[in-house]
Amino acid sequence: xxxxxxxxxxxxxxxxxxxxxxxxxxxxxxxxxxxxxxxxxxxxxxxxxxxxxxxxxxxxxxxxxxxxxxxxxxxxxxxxxxxxxxxxxxxxxxxxxxxxxxxxxxxxxxxxxxxxxxxxxxxxxxxxxxxxxxxxxxxxxxxxxxxxxxxxxxxxxxxxxxxx
Numbered sequence: 001x002x003x004x005x006x007x008x009x010x011x012x013x014x015x016x017x018x019x020x021x022x023x024x025x026x027x028x029x030x031x032x033x034x035x036x037x038x039x040x041x042x043x044x045x046x047x048x049x050x051x052x053x054x055x056x057x058x059x060x061x062x063x064x065x066x067x068x069x070x071x072x073x074x075x076x077x078x079x080x081x082x083x084x085x086x087x088x089x090x091x092x093x094x095x096x097x098x099x100x101x102x103x104x105x106x107x108x109x110x111x112x113x114x115x116x117x118x119x120x121x122x123x124x125x126x127x128x129x130x131x132x133x134x135x136x137x138x139x140x141x142x143x144x145x146x147x148x149x150x151x152x153x154x155x156x157x158x159x160x161x162x163x164x
Contacts, residue, residue, distance in 0.1 A: 004037050005038055006059075006066045007041050008054045008068045009070055012077065015045040026135050040058040040066075051083035056120075059121050066126070090119040095149075114127075115127030
């Protein structure tokens with residue numbers, strides 16, 4: 001059974017239609033090429049409450065994997081990690097550490113990303129930067145882990161469903 005995914009682009013300019021969402025499209029293409037099925041896509045402004053709402057909507061849409069793009073930098077309006085941390089029930093810091101480590105080999109500025117990752121309900125959430133090149137590098141860094149991690153997450157879901 002293929003995994004499902006959601007993409008949430010966090011960008012004031014893309015939300016206003018002033019800039020095309022190239023990063024979100026890059027994520028969608030990369031994951032579809034790996035056999036993932038998209039179930040949710042949304043562009044939201046850099047507003048904590050809107051980001052949180054979109055993450056919950058994505059999880060409720062059945063997304064096993066939720067990838068955000070944008071809002072992980074040092075700008076005052078970059079609040080994606082903070083919004084994510086208010087939603088997640090369990091943090092998965094190793095994923096974000098791996099992303100920074102692997103992409104840091106390509107570009108030292110990767111270590112400036114404040115992206116976080118964690119689990120909400122039955123979804124794994126990973127914050128990615130806002131550039132198409134960076135999201136490609138980040139996804140390539142974590143792809144080898146995703147199948148195993150998502151299988152464990154979904155196995156827990158099946159076990160909990162059987163217990164009721």
